[in-house]
Amino acid sequence: MRLVKRFIVAVLMLLVLLAALAGTFAYTHKPCYDGEKYLPKLMGEVQVYYDSYGIPHIYAENEKDAFRALGYVHAQDRLWQMELLRRIGKGGLSELFGKDLIRTDQFFMALGIDEASERAVGASDADNPSVQLTQAYLDGINRFIEEGPTPVEFYLTGIDKEPFVLKDVYNVIGYMAFSFAMAHKTDPLLTRIREKLGPRYLQDLPIHSDTGTVWLKNHRGKPVGNTGENDMVAGIFETLQKYHIPQFEGSNSWVLGPEKTQTGQVIFANDPHIGFSQPSVWYEAHVSTPTYEKYGFHLAGVPFPILGHDRRMAYGMTMFENDDVDFYYEETHPTDTAQYRSGQGWKPYEWVSRTIKVKDSGRVDFSFKRTERGPVLNGIADQIEGERPISMWWVYTQEENKVMDALYGMGHAQDIDGFRSALVDIHAPGLNIMYGDAEGNVAWWATAKLYHIPDSVNTKLVYEGANVLPAGKRYLNFSQNPHAVNPPSNYVYSANNQPDSIAGMLYPGYYLPENRARRIVQLLEAKNDWDKEAVGRMLNDVASPVDTEVLADLLGRVDHEGLDEDQLGLLARLKVWKGEYELDSEEATFFHKWVYVLLKDVFEDELGDAMFEELQETHLIKRTIAPLIADPESIWWDDVRTQGHRETSREIVNTAFVKAFGSLRESLGPDPLKWTWDRVHTLEHGHPIGQVAALRPFFNVGPFPVVGSREVINNMFFPYSDDGRYKVSSGPSTRRIIDFSDVGDSWSILPTGQSGNPFSEHYDDQAQMYIEGRFRKMMIDRPEIEASSKSQLIFKNHE
Known part of the structure; x- marks a missing residue:
């Protein structure tokens, strides 16, 4: 009996010791929201106030200091997410997750995102303000990598922390551009349907524009106020979903002009639809200096906000869904298989060799062919069947990349004209940029490098014979892109639906059906006294x-x-x-x-x-x-x-x-x-490590029964399945409302929490609020921020 007692005591002591070690590990590995830190290269002190949801409010005397601090605080909450996203475009997922990701890495390497990033970095000017601020942001990330605790995911995947460089930023943008490109899923499939069943079957599919549906209306308007005049890859996507890597899907946004609101001031609303993941895609941060202020939503590893607002203006985005990918049947020389027919005659295929690092398996070498149009996807993309070579041309990798300049310009614009001029530099991905300001302007611009397509060419099929576009495209002037500025309706909106023509032609794309657009127009047209509360209810609308x-x-x-x-x-x-998708339906x-x-x-x-x-x-x-x-x-x-x-x-x-x-x-x-709907329609925010059953409760958030459905305003999309269980895969990545009658009381919400660190109190502290359709305040007034701050982190330029 005495031995049994001793054994029990020993086991209890071991459990206490393990608990103490686990507690110590958790305490030393959670983000630091309070105290002082040394940050090299600072020119002055930076103060960071954290609000009750872990949002940093960064105050600095100059922009470089502010962006260095932003990089540090972003990394301590989201370094794992940064690591994951920078790896996708260059083909680095197998090193994290093993051999199951080899095909995915091969595909991304063949796309050429990493090479395009290399060219963009090579063409960048070190004196360019956007490059200097990006480098300051990277300095902050790398300082955290040097001195901060290693995220638990690095231990579990067995990788080392490595510094971030400018090319990593472009690779993140490149992945974002890819996830918009619906052509990869559609064009090869439609070509195979035509070849298998005949053209009659394609005629009964809504491949082309339907003039009977709700379209986005163009309007060349004059701004009010003193701003002047305004002139194939199903398997790849499935793998990304399996590892809960966010993909950009759709979105809603509407901006109400003064004539549509109770206060006579603009109200801005936006909820980009992105694949759910843990952590969620956006990192919120408020940055303030004497020359720059922005409350922004940031992608992991990208310094400039893609969604943002200040006291003068607000902007956001939805997906344009334009067609910026072309597939070509290549003709191989009848007697020399090393050559293909180009626009200038026979040319040799270019062979490209790459090496993939694979977790627990060393390295894998592979090669692929490339033509003047792009990579040959046979053997790389599973949906490319047969021996006929099919190559892919993608505007993102073919044209000069100035997206970072565009994001810098959007954030630093002083008025609507300055903001519009920055949009010209977005060549891909195609975005509907939504805009509203304190002067009463509302606007929408479709941003992308659009090119001329004859009516005789069907862009939804693999090009061959007469149905072909040259690899060298004839681009349209940005003024010919769809847009509306201060239209007679007194509002602008976008729900990824078909845009009207402004250049005497329609723009081929992969537009969403009119469902959400019809509901948005139906609600907006019926009311001219909108306030913030009513807009909030509309963002949570579940009727179709x-x-x-x-x-x-x-x-x-x-x-x-x-x-x-x-x-x-x-x-x-x-x-x-x-048609209402409530839990009890x-x-x-x-x-x-x-x-x-x-x-x-x-x-x-x-x-x-x-x-x-x-x-x-x-x-x-x-x-x-x-x-x-x-x-x-x-x-x-x-x-x-x-x-x-x-x-x-x-x-x-x-x-x-x-x-x-x-x-x-x-x-x-x-x-x-x-x-009832609550029994079958659920949302779980999955973490890549949460695929391991034992770790799922620690890393994943949920599941929750959730209202909404496919293609309602509260767009909780789910794939159909035989079991009738509708597991939501994408939806509003944030819901934002900016009311220019009281900018300091603007609202937002994140799907889970601000931090991607599972030891942080802000890992999932917004999850229940999000499910319930609630909002929290986006504070921008310094006295209120200081008075309500839970903690303060100070960065200094000396030890």
């Missing part, structure tokens, strides 16, 4: 006018004969459903199950399992649902597996209804009243 129309089409084809009492009761409730659950079963029955017989899954990864499937269901004569309705019988839309709709009902009865129980 399009889904109710789709449902009406479906209900009109249902045969009631033979249905049981529960099925008839559900149909009765569906008839009065308002069983109608929402059934609607999406019905639509998914219907899509599967309509497309899978022609496409097969793999191509149907690829189709679901595109924006095209979102655009297809409403017009397909409204068109009972579409060729897609027929089930080609049944010989001698052509199915009608009514047959398919009824079959899908019965299947969906039976599936939900099996998975959620016999009572349809209990098939």
Whole structure:
């Protein structure tokens, strides 16, 4: 017995020791929000006040000092995220996660992001203010790397901390540009559909612009006030989602002019839709110097905010969704396979060799071919099938990269004209830049390097023969980009929908369906006394006018004969459903199950399992649902597996209804009243390390039942699946409201928290607020900040 007691005591002492060690590790590895730090190269003292949500408010006497401090505080909260994002574009994920990422690294290396970054750095001018401030920011990051605690993820992946350089910043921007490029998912797939089924099947898909939908309207306006006049890769994306690497998906924004608000001042709203991850994509920081002030939202490793505001202006973005990627069938020489046909005759393929570092496996060498148009993707991108070489031209890697100059110019602009002039330098990714200011101006500009495309060329297919664009493009002047400045509607908005023409041509793209745009216009047109609270409710709106129309089409084809009492009761409730995605809605659950079963029955017989899954990864499937269901004569309705019988839309709709009902009865129980949305629609913020089951509770945040749905304003997107469980993968990455009648009381929210350090109290302290649709204050007035600050970090230029 005495030995047993001694053993128990020893075990207890060991547990206490382990707990003490764990507590010590956690304490010494969490961010430092209080005290003094030495930061080399400072010209003066920098004061950083942290508010109750861990947002740093940085005060310095000059911009370089401010950006050095920004780099330090950003790194201590988000160094792991910085490390992850700088690796994607250069093909460095296998070193973190092992051999499963080799194909992903090969693809990104072939894209040429790292090479484009190298060229951009080589062309940069050390005296350029944007370069100098970026270098100051990098100095701050690297100081933290030298003296700060190592994030726990570095221990778990077995990598060492390494200094950040200017090229890393461009690689982060390059990855952001790639994640916008929907052409990778769409064009090769549509080409294979045409080759497998024939052009008739493409005619019944909404590939081209639909003039019957809600479009963004252009308007060449004159600013008011004293500002003057205003002149293929489904597997790759799946892998990125698996490791919870954020991808840019869509967005909402609207800016209300003085005539639309209670106070007669502009109100600005924005909620970019990005893949959910932990940490969330944006890092908030308020930077103030005698010559510069901005409350901004930063990407990891990028010094200048992509979303920002001050007392004069506010800006944000949505995705333009323009087509900036072209695929080409290359013609190989009939007798010399080392050559291809170029615009100037036969040329030798360029062979490029690369080496990938792989965790626990050493190094892997691989090679790929390249033409004057770009890399040949055969053997690199899984969706490129067959032996015919297909190359890819991408405006981001082909043209001069001045995106950092644009971000600097946007943040330092003094008025609407200065702001607009900075946008010319954004060649890719294509963005809708939204703008509002204290002078009463509201504006929207589509920013991208657009090029002339003849009507005879179909940009959604791999180019060959007569359907081809030259590798050397004829670019449009920026004034020909879609835009609206102070339009007669007294507001501007964007929901990634189709823009109108301003240059006598439409702009090919991968635009989202009109669903969110219709709802935004519907709400904005009905009201001229908007205030901040009403805008906040609108950002959390979960109603879909399009889904109710789709449902009406479906209900009109249902045969009631033979249905049981529960099925008839559900149909009765569906008839009065308002398309609102609240947690207690069983109608929402059934609607999406019905639509998914219907899509599967309509497309899978022609496409097969793999191509149907690829189709679901595109924006095209979102655009297809409403017009397909409204068109009972579409060729897609027929089930080609049944010989001698052509199915009608009514047959398919009824079959899908019965299947969906039976599936939900099996998975959620016999009572349809209990098939509520909260049981199937959930959000979990995943961390790459959270894939390990034992570490998931420590790194991941959630899951939470969540309101909203696909293509409502509160756009909680989820992929369809056979099990009927809708795990949200992307949505509002922040919700922001800036009211120029009281800029100091502007609002925002992050999906989880400000810090990416799991030992920080700010790792997930906004998660519940976000789920509930609440906001917190973005303070910008120094007396209020100092009075309410929980802690103060001071940077000095001497030990």
